[in-house]
Amino acid sequence: MHDIRLIRDDPAAFDAALARRGVESQSAALLALDGRRRQTIAEAQAAQARRNELSKAIGQAKARKDEASAADLMAEVAVLKERLPALEANEQSLEATLDTALAAIPNLPLPDVPKGADENDNELVHERGRPPVFDFTIREHDAIGPPLGLDFETGVAIAGTRFTLVRGHAARLNRALGQFGLDVLTRDHGYEEVVPPLLVRDAAMFGTGQLPKFEEDLFKTTDGRYLIPTSEVSLTNIVREKILAAADLPLRFTALTPCFRSEAGAAGRDTRGFIRQHQFEKAEMVSIVTPDQSEAEHERMTAVAEDVLTRLELPFRRMKLCTGDMGFSAARTYDLEVWLPGQDRYREISSCSTCTDFQARRMNARYRPEGEKGTRFVHTLNGSGLVVGRMLVAVLENYQQADGSVAVPTVLQPYLGGLNRLEPRG
Structure with missing residues (x-):
């Protein structure tokens, strides 16, 4: 199994090592998956942070007896509450897809291993x-x-x-x-x-x-x-x-x-x-x-x-x-x-x-x-x-x-x- 962080750090070296085993470049596809996964994580974290902010704001609005503002804030919370499970499911799906892709790639040869076909x-x-x-x-x-x-x-x-x-x-x-x-x-x-x-x-x-x-x-x-x-x-x-x-x-x-x-x-x-x-x-x-x-x-x-x-x-x-x-x-x-x-x-x-x-x-x-x-x-x-x-x-x-x-x-x-x-x- 490969560490996606190491691939991120030096994708060219990863592909070069795979090429020595006769395996075509993989880093671009892996990093695209990883990018989508990280973007989904960021969106989920931002949505959760916004939901936490709104919860506090709702409490403050109700304390001021500003029911209209509270209602607007609660409507936004409802949208986020509905969106978060979808983001989490998408994150899990992308994680599984990335793990499956990484699991199918052979180990990288050490530098002293001779290059050859058979x-x-x-x-x-x-x-x-x-x-x-x-x-x-x-x-x-x-x-x-x-x-x-x-x-x-x-x-x-x-x-x-x-x-x-x-x-x-x-x-x-x-x-x-x-x-x-x-x-x-x-x-x-x-x-x-x-x-x-x-x-x-x-x-x-x-x-x-x-x-x-x-x-x-x-x-x-x-x-x-x-x-x-x-x-x-x-x-x-x-x-x-x-x-x-x-x-x-x-x-x-x-x-x-x-x-x-x-x-x-x-x-x-x-x-x-x-x-x-x-x-x-x-x-x-x-x-x-x-x-x-x-x-x-x-x-x-x-x-x-x-x-x-x-x-x-x-x-x-x-x-x-x-x-x-x-x-x-x-x-x-x-x-x-x-x-x-x-x-x-x-x-x-x-x-x-x-x-x-x-x-x-x-x-x-x-x-x-x-x-x-x-x-x-x-x-x-x-x-x-x-x-x-x-x-x-x-x-x-x-x-x-x-x-x-x-x-x-x-x-x-x-x-x-x-x-x-x-x-x-x-």
Whole structure:
């Protein structure tokens, strides 16, 4: 959500920032709405002030027993009394129209975000690890997985496309990855574990920017709630409508939850295998910070996601997304892309974004700086600590063996009772 006062102060800068995201100028239309709203407010205030003056004048006229003047004044009051509700209704309507217009505009990119149209314009920050070398024919995860328990056919039979039944060794690996990710985030990086609601109200979805723009990508229940597409929604809304003490920040939350996405905007993409599912698990990271902590927190969060990949000994690279590839609420996003030997390319495995005060304004989440009476909006950040399904795909492909088995990464072996190899079913 944008502050109309900042747009008023420098409309050219606002439009220039939007232009970097490929969005046409918005300031003229917004300021015209704002001007009408402010004019209506001024008219209402003037009418109310005049009504107050007339009330006093009526009393004075009656005290002088000047009934004719009193009657004239009362007639004017009657006109104002009839006009004020219309002015107030017009003000509310213009306020709602302005808020709706502001809510539909994406966050402004930070100055260091590269300008570009799509993923081809993203900027490589660094690479870590070396892709494994195989002396046998490399297979993709959808060939490696079924003998280990990735049952695509049964998942589709039960629930339809983009659902998978996970059983046996694959289920154990799935559980191990989720628990490992949660342990790393809480035990080693100080995130507070949360068990959040999986169903949320529309206000929570609005707060993090999923609504109203991305409703088609959400699953909605019959009572008007939404299944979370990521626990970012629940975790970020912990501070909704709150005023926090500066001394209590930063707050860092994590949750390992199922996530639900209709993938309406991804029709035809990754229809095979386990990469793009309607239901998946993810260990999410959310940080609530003061503006001066925001930059360092974004680097810290991304480094935490990198630590997970490093411990799993998976090759990856960090990309800084260009303006055309960033999410709606993001001001800057780093994507971590893991090497998938079966596809012979890097694929997104984690995304870490700073949203500055964009979500906080939508949620009215503030903090009170020490020694100040006023409040300021917090900054919010979110990132994928470990997306279980995609990480399972990465492990299967990078640790595949010639005989169809899969070696277990060293850090996961304690979660599998010391098992160091997953053998396919006969």
